[in-house]
Amino acid sequence: ASAAPSGPRTSPVATSTTDGSDETAIALAAAPAASGIARPGDPLSVRVTVTNLGDSATPPLTVELAIAGTEPAKADDVAAWFNGETIGLEERVAAAAELSPLEPGSSAVLDLIVDDAATALSGGFGARAAVVRASAEGELIVADRTAVVWVPTGTTPAARTVFVAPISTPGIEEGLLTSAQLEQLTGEAGALTRQLDAVAGRPVMVAIDPRVVASIRLLGASAPATATAYLDRLTAMPNETFLLPWADADLPAVLAAGASPVAPEGAGALESSTETTATDDPEPGPAPLTLADAADWPATLRDVVWSETPLAPAVATALTDAGTRLVVAPTTPSAGGATVQEAEGLRLLRVDAALSASARDASTAPSQQRFDRAIARVSALLAAAAAEQPGIPVIIALTRDELPSSDRLIDTIGHTVSLPWSTASSATEALSTAASSAELEEPATDAARLAAVRDAIAAESADRAFASIATTPTVITDRRRLELLAALSAGWGDQSVAALQRFVDSSIALRQSVRVAESSSITLFADRASLPVTVQNDLDVAVRVFVRVDPDTTQLRVLDQRVEVLVEPRSQTRALVPVESLTNGQVDITVTVRDAAGARIGAPTRVALNLQAGWETAGTIAVAGAVVLLLGIGITRDIRKRRRQQTADAE
Numbered sequence: 001a002s003a004a005p006s007g008p009r010t011s012p013v014a015t016s017t018t019d020g021s022d023e024t025a026i027a028l029a030a031a032p033a034a035s036g037i038a039r040p041g042d043p044l045s046v047r048v049t050v051t052n053l054g055d056s057a058t059p060p061l062t063v064e065l066a067i068a069g070t071e072p073a074k075a076d077d078v079a080a081w082f083n084g085e086t087i088g089l090e091e092r093v094a095a096a097a098e099l100s101p102l103e104p105g106s107s108a109v110l111d112l113i114v115d116d117a118a119t120a121l122s123g124g125f126g127a128r129a130a131v132v133r134a135s136a137e138g139e140l141i142v143a144d145r146t147a148v149v150w151v152p153t154g155t156t157p158a159a160r161t162v163f164v165a166p167i168s169t170p171g172i173e174e175g176l177l178t179s180a181q182l183e184q185l186t187g188e189a190g191a192l193t194r195q196l197d198a199v200a201g202r203p204v205m206v207a208i209d210p211r212v213v214a215s216i217r218l219l220g221a222s223a224p225a226t227a228t229a230y231l232d233r234l235t236a237m238p239n240e241t242f243l244l245p246w247a248d249a250d251l252p253a254v255l256a257a258g259a260s261p262v263a264p265e266g267a268g269a270l271e272s273s274t275e276t277t278a279t280d281d282p283e284p285g286p287a288p289l290t291l292a293d294a295a296d297w298p299a300t301l302r303d304v305v306w307s308e309t310p311l312a313p314a315v316a317t318a319l320t321d322a323g324t325r326l327v328v329a330p331t332t333p334s335a336g337g338a339t340v341q342e343a344e345g346l347r348l349l350r351v352d353a354a355l356s357a358s359a360r361d362a363s364t365a366p367s368q369q370r371f372d373r374a375i376a377r378v379s380a381l382l383a384a385a386a387a388e389q390p391g392i393p394v395i396i397a398l399t400r401d402e403l404p405s406s407d408r409l410i411d412t413i414g415h416t417v418s419l420p421w422s423t424a425s426s427a428t429e430a431l432s433t434a435a436s437s438a439e440l441e442e443p444a445t446d447a448a449r450l451a452a453v454r455d456a457i458a459a460e461s462a463d464r465a466f467a468s469i470a471t472t473p474t475v476i477t478d479r480r481r482l483e484l485l486a487a488l489s490a491g492w493g494d495q496s497v498a499a500l501q502r503f504v505d506s507s508i509a510l511r512q513s514v515r516v517a518e519s520s521s522i523t524l525f526a527d528r529a530s531l532p533v534t535v536q537n538d539l540d541v542a543v544r545v546f547v548r549v550d551p552d553t554t555q556l557r558v559l560d561q562r563v564e565v566l567v568e569p570r571s572q573t574r575a576l577v578p579v580e581s582l583t584n585g586q587v588d589i590t591v592t593v594r595d596a597a598g599a600r601i602g603a604p605t606r607v608a609l610n611l612q613a614g615w616e617t618a619g620t621i622a623v624a625g626a627v628v629l630l631l632g633i634g635i636t637r638d639i640r641k642r643r644r645q646q647t648a649d650a651e
Contacts, residue, residue: 026050026054026102027053028051028132028134029144029370030046030047030048030065030131030132031048031049031146031369031372031376032130033045033046033047035375035378035415035419036147036148036379037149037151038121038149038151039151040117040152041117043114044114045114046095046113046132048063048109048132048144049369050102050107050108050109051107052104052107057102057103058101058136059136060100061098062097062099063096063099063112063132063134064095064112064132065093065095065096066131066133067128067148068089070090070121071123072123072124072126072128073128073380074384075381075384077089077384078354078380078381081145082354082358082377084145091131094119094120097112121148122150125149125150125154125156125157125421127383128149130145130148131144144373146377147376147377147380149383157386157391158422158423159385159386159392159394159421161394161417161423162203162205162425162427163202163203163205163416164306164398164427165204166195166207166209166248166400167195167207167212168207168209168244168400168491169181169185170400170402170489170490175480175481175485175486176215177212177215179223179224182215182223185227186226186227186229187226194403195403196230198403198406199237199413200237200238202414202417203413203417203426204239204413205426206239206241206242207304207306208243208299209248210244211247211295211482213295214291214295216230216231217231217289240426240428241297242301242302242306245485246263246295246485248400248489248491249489249490250488250489250490251319251322252308252315254453254457255318256445256453262457262484264291264295264478264482265477291478301428302325303326304325304328305319306397307328309443311343312440316344316440317344317345319346327346327347327349328351328395328397329350329351330352330353330356331438332441337350338435339392339393339430339433340393340431341438342436343438349395350395352381352395356396358374358377358381359396359398359412359416362378362412363399364399366404371408374412375412378412378415379415382394382422386421393430393433449496449500456488456503459508460480460484462511463480464477465595466510466511466601468597469543470541475540476539480510487500512603514538514539515535515593515601516534516535516591516593516604516605517534517572518605519607522607522609523610526581527580528579530576530579531578531589531609532576533547533574533577534572535547535565535567535573537568537572539570540570542566542567542568543566545593548561548563548592548594549589550592551587551609552587555587555611556580556587556589558577558579563575563576563577581611584611584612585611586608586610586611589609592605
């Protein structure tokens with residue numbers, strides 16, 4: 001459908017994708033064809049999908065395409081336009097069509113076509129804001145914002161495009177990947193395989209999670225064949241690389257929460273599982289592979305941090321103190337638009353936040369329509385950047401969440417690089433440009449996530465204190481540190497707070513693994529006795545603890561308040577606490593397990609004691625009396641018997 005351009009009008013604030021009514025909720029998505037490229041003499045086509053999400057049929061709709069076609073929009077204006085803001089450009093209706101009523105749950109697809117793009121667009125090269133509106137009886141129902149790129153005859157400026165993408169395993173809570181997990185992840189359709197297929201050999205700087213590399217190497221000969229082959233492919237990949245923190249942990253969030261940097265510990269505690277074969281003349285084998293060695297990678301760039309959010313000044317200073325030399329991150333508007341910046345002793349490689357958001361939408365798009373819509377936005381944003389600063393390096397950070405498909409990511413990179421105003425580049429080339437000085441300001445923060453980060457770090461600290469009871473504390477602390485880093489992963493996305501809460505819950509469960517076993521009431525019959533207390537250890541490591549008994553009254557006196565007991569892994573051990581009963585009666589006691597410093601381990605246990613003080617002495621006297629009585633009776637009977645015998649003999 002087409003229509004003659006109407007008079008100009010100012011572009012409104014974007015409406016939502018539905019009108020908010022449960023009865024007539026409508027979704028609209030607009031996707032310009034050919035990545036939104038418009039040239040003189042060529043038709044301009046925008047595909048529109050309208051879906052009825054409500055419970056009743058829609059009214060007849062008028063669908064219009066309006067374009068602010070005379071003036072190129074600046075990069076910031078295009079980003080603001082997609083963000084729903086008013087940018088004050090004059091627009092004209094370039095095409096329109098009528099749409100019949102839609103039944104609930106149904107969709108309609110139509111193409112709004114301008115026969116010659118030059119009738120709606122003019123002026124120099126650049127992005128033009130556009131909007132598709134659906135109205136009923138002159139009342140606006142729903143709208144979707146998009147943009148096209150006007151490419152008049154002549155030379156087209158270009159931007160140098162650099163993608164950043166991870167090789168990581170988001171959504172996994174374990175500190176190390178198991179053999180079964182690696183077999184699935186590195187299989188033909190596994191998540192790691194999809195990531196590598198999408199980025200290898202393309203203009204992508206790859207951020208590698210050391211958990212992936214270390215997990216494969218530590219398994220040694222036990223590693224799945226697919227994982228070993230995957231590691232070979234990763235090694236041969238020609239891309240620029242840098243190492244992420246373990247499990248892609250969000251280090252800037254840790255620093256923003258006021259904590260110190262968190263890194264793996266106990267490099268010598270986790271060894272390779274490579275099997276060795278005994279021989280008649282064994283020779284010393286290679287030293288066990290440490291965690292640090294297993295995670296090492298010959299990265300192109302060292303000491304790099306990738307942040308999803310702009311850095312606060314204090315966080316930047318902390319990163320500098322921690323040895324970070326380069327940060328890949330978006331910046332606040334006050335920092336300026338230069339790609340390479342310097343602030344707080346750091347070198348910043350500025351991520352284009354709006355471009356990255358659109359590229360992520362494209363790489364995770366559930367349909368071709370949604371992909372085309374997102375790519376049109378990528379095209380417009382990149383064109384605006386190229387028009388303002390020809391040759392500028394543009395950093396596009398791709399998603400760190402799990403990819404639903406590698407095909408979308410491959411298409412996103414391919415479509416972006418093939419744009420006439422895009423030139424594939426590298427981070428090294430971008431960093432060769434002069435850096436501009438930048439002033440950082442406090443960015444907006446996610447208070448709920450920062451609170452969850454603090455809680456998780458505090459829980460891991462409590463786990464460290466608890467681990468002091470273990471005969472080998474690093475068996476606990478090394479594993480918990482890796483699990484904390486996994487919970488801090490930037491790949492959790494919207495599930496980040498929930499993942500951190502699960503870590504806190506597992507910390508509580510861990511610290512309840514050593515406890516006093518449940519016991520019914522106990523009766524003590526002696527003045528002095530040994531009170532039996534059973535200690536349960538659910539850990540995989542032996543623990544050395546001290547049992548303490550505190551009576552509620554003075555009826556019972558505890559002779560030793562620190563009874564040491566060694567409990568083997570996954571077992572129970574009985575501790576004998578010496579006590580003295582002072583009177584008969586009922587008394588409740590509190591039994592706790594404590595560490596060497598006296599700190600309580602787990603929850604206290606209440607036990608009822610039935611004291612029968614003196615029963616043992618009385619019983620002994622009674623038995624002795626009975627023995628004496630029996631002995632006396634026996635002697636008396638013997639004497640009488642002898643007398644009767646003597647009388648008989650005399651007679």
